[in-house]
Amino acid sequence: MTKDSNLSTIIVWVQNNPGVLFKLSGLIRRRRFNIESLTVSHTEKPGISRFTILVRGNKKTVEKMSKQLYRIVEVVKIRESYDKEIVARELCLIKVDTSKKEDRSDIMETAKHFRVKVVQIKPKYTIFELTGNEDKIDAFYENMKKYRIMEFVRTGRTAVFK
Amino acid sequence: MKHTGAEILCKSLILEGVDVIFGYPGGAIMPVYDALLKYPKLRHILVRHEQGAAHAAEGYARVTGKPGVCLVTSGPGATNLITGLADAMMDCVPLVCISGQVSSELIGNDAFQEADVVGITSMATKHNYLIDNPSEIAKAVKEAFHLANTGKPGPVMIDFTKDAQFAKTEYIKNLEVDLPGYKPVTKGNFFQIKKAAEEINKSKRPLILAGHGVLISKASSELLSLSQKADIPVACTLHGLSSIPNAHKNYVGMLGMHGNLAPNVMTNKADVLIGLGLRFDDRVTGKLDKYARQAKIIHVDIDPAEIGKNVDVEIPIVGDVKSVLEDLMPLINYANHKDWLEEFDKYKKEEEEKVIKVETKPRTGKIKMAEIVSCISSSAKSDAIIVADVGQNQMITARYSTFLRPNSFLTSGGLGTMGFGLPAGIGAKVGRPEREVWIIAGDGGFQMTIQEMMTIVQENLNVKIAVLNNNFLGMVRQWQDLFFEKKYSQVHMQTPDFIKISEGFGIKAEKVKERKDLINAIGRARKHKGAYLLEFEVEMEANVFPIMPTGAAVDEMRLE
Numbered sequence: 001m002t003k004d005s006n007l008s009t010i011i012v013w014v015q016n017n018p019g020v021l022f023k024l025s026g027l028i029r030r031r032r033f034n035i036e037s038l039t040v041s042h043t044e045k046p047g048i049s050r051f052t053i054l055v056r057g058n059k060k061t062v063e064k065m066s067k068q069l070y071r072i073v074e075v076v077k078i079r080e081s082y083d084k085e086i087v088a089r090e091l092c093l094i095k096v097d098t099s100k101k102e103d104r105s106d107i108m109e110t111a112k113h114f115r116v117k118v119v120q121i122k123p124k125y126t127i128f129e130l131t132g133n134e135d136k137i138d139a140f141y142e143n144m145k146k147y148r149i150m151e152f153v154r155t156g157r158t159a160v161f162k
Numbered sequence: 163m164k165h166t167g168a169e170i171l172c173k174s175l176i177l178e179g180v181d182v183i184f185g186y187p188g189g190a191i192m193p194v195y196d197a198l199l200k201y202p203k204l205r206h207i208l209v210r211h212e213q214g215a216a217h218a219a220e221g222y223a224r225v226t227g228k229p230g231v232c233l234v235t236s237g238p239g240a241t242n243l244i245t246g247l248a249d250a251m252m253d254c255v256p257l258v259c260i261s262g263q264v265s266s267e268l269i270g271n272d273a274f275q276e277a278d279v280v281g282i283t284s285m286a287t288k289h290n291y292l293i294d295n296p297s298e299i300a301k302a303v304k305e306a307f308h309l310a311n312t313g314k315p316g317p318v319m320i321d322f323t324k325d326a327q328f329a330k331t332e333y334i335k336n337l338e339v340d341l342p343g344y345k346p347v348t349k350g351n352f353f354q355i356k357k358a359a360e361e362i363n364k365s366k367r368p369l370i371l372a373g374h375g376v377l378i379s380k381a382s383s384e385l386l387s388l389s390q391k392a393d394i395p396v397a398c399t400l401h402g403l404s405s406i407p408n409a410h411k412n413y414v415g416m417l418g419m420h421g422n423l424a425p426n427v428m429t430n431k432a433d434v435l436i437g438l439g440l441r442f443d444d445r446v447t448g449k450l451d452k453y454a455r456q457a458k459i460i461h462v463d464i465d466p467a468e469i470g471k472n473v474d475v476e477i478p479i480v481g482d483v484k485s486v487l488e489d490l491m492p493l494i495n496y497a498n499h500k501d502w503l504e505e506f507d508k509y510k511k512e513e514e515e516k517v518i519k520v521e522t523k524p525r526t527g528k529i530k531m532a533e534i535v536s537c538i539s540s541s542a543k544s545d546a547i548i549v550a551d552v553g554q555n556q557m558i559t560a561r562y563s564t565f566l567r568p569n570s571f572l573t574s575g576g577l578g579t580m581g582f583g584l585p586a587g588i589g590a591k592v593g594r595p596e597r598e599v600w601i602i603a604g605d606g607g608f609q610m611t612i613q614e615m616m617t618i619v620q621e622n623l624n625v626k627i628a629v630l631n632n633n634f635l636g637m638v639r640q641w642q643d644l645f646f647e648k649k650y651s652q653v654h655m656q657t658p659d660f661i662k663i664s665e666g667f668g669i670k671a672e673k674v675k676e677r678k679d680l681i682n683a684i685g686r687a688r689k690h691k692g693a694y695l696l697e698f699e700v701e702m703e704a705n706v707f708p709i710m711p712t713g714a715a716v717d718e719m720r721l722e
Contacts (some may be wrong), residue, residue: 014343018292019290022284023284026284026285031284064471067467067471070467071288071314071346072342072343073309073341076342105258120239
């Protein structure tokens, strides 16, 4: 998991009404937290959505904010979670310029090392898909930086409890 | 039989026990105004500005304990409510506000008088709804009333599209509230209550801090029993005022920036603080890292987010103040804290000598605000509902009024909304017509919502208005005086002829310039059958003391 001790994962279960995302992000903004990543999806329960929010801030202020999130009527449950309690993943897609022959084998070698899936190979570029924790994605990104990255996108953290 | 959405709204309001609506019509709410004619049980009070409707509904809610109801049109009608919503949110006042919205096919198209009401009010309400289907309105009203007046009370907004007001559907009465995420805890954890009782029983220097929560949960008699049984002094926050009779020997005064010296100083000497339904906000605590470091803090509040928000708490108890006190009482031992109570007297005497006497019994000079307030309060035998605006007039009114029964003092505490007083007083009189209502405002705040004078006349409300005119925005001037080297910036205020204005509205008025006329003028106002305005020419550059300057601790109050 990420080693950054100032990152907290807050998992919030909400009634899936329009406007809930707005209210949650509004409250987080009000406490002047920056959202590192946020994912929303349906859950095993109909009508209930699950937010995985990664925020930066010390434990005490994150705790205070979580308590305030309960004031939102649609919020059913909140868990602030420590990295050791969860299995967290994110997915990234990266499109790298592989038109230069001399780079190609190095890029492919690195991709193999990271066990990255090749999604598409074209004469001008290759698209990779990587699933893992943030550190793994960061590391792969760092390795690719010396080549020309044409597009890079990641989903943000999503997590389940152990 | 099918009904229109507008009719279902009216029926649902009646089902919730609504008898008064404060509102202002307009295009997008016309179907509801048309339906109102069929439901005379719903008394509609036509305000002169939607902000006035919100504050009037707040005044109504705070004296009756029932949610106040507002009805406004789309766009500017709804945006004019926002200050009132934010005010109610901060001060935990239950409101249910309904705004018209443009027809659903127009939403998002920047239609005439369209505003994103759900978006705009999201941060200023406890909850809000956009209803675009008549079959959803009954449930929304039911939930709105439940949300507004349970847990930590607050405002709920229902934005109702015009097409849904027109459309017809079946009216289903017996709906269940379905809010899986909303389950306020009212009963305190018994283990925590036991721990609190042990601390209170061990304590040699306990102090109760009574906040708005005591009044909201109707726990005045429980508060009194606890204070008497264990002989504990009680200090009130601004919103806690009137939760205990001022005359009680255990009442030690008001907390906060302009509160009384004794309770503020003694906060830093107590060994146990029992906080009941208060937020420990910055005006009460002063400098946080010098606040009650020596004391164990017991904090009872219905909102878990309030506990530990500002001060570190040893014994948190989430629950309704009344319920928690009922569970706590049997565990409390009889005690006598005579010596501890006597320690308050020293500071009480000091404040009496240096401030109170000077303010309430001057012999010379212009009239002082404090003499007016204490004269009104004593003329009404401490039994009036006193509504203060915001600023010096508010702090003086809070300091020098006396109260014998609960819900007798209203003001805008959290948001500090100038202009709150006049409309809130209207709401208070509508809610409690049998009680004497005094509105006390400065010349600045009075001019902010002065148009509501006409609402008073149209509704024939018997409220008494005292305008304390010092031709200044007094509190800002005081701060410029004390903390900005007396460089006055935009605080001098020309005022109109309030007497002529009042008479123009149709309210009898008189101006009081001399100290000797005070009692008689107030007597005439009280005796007059109907609204009455008194304008007092008060000392221009008087400061409110004591003061706990920003950054000072509770025991560092200045008396001069």
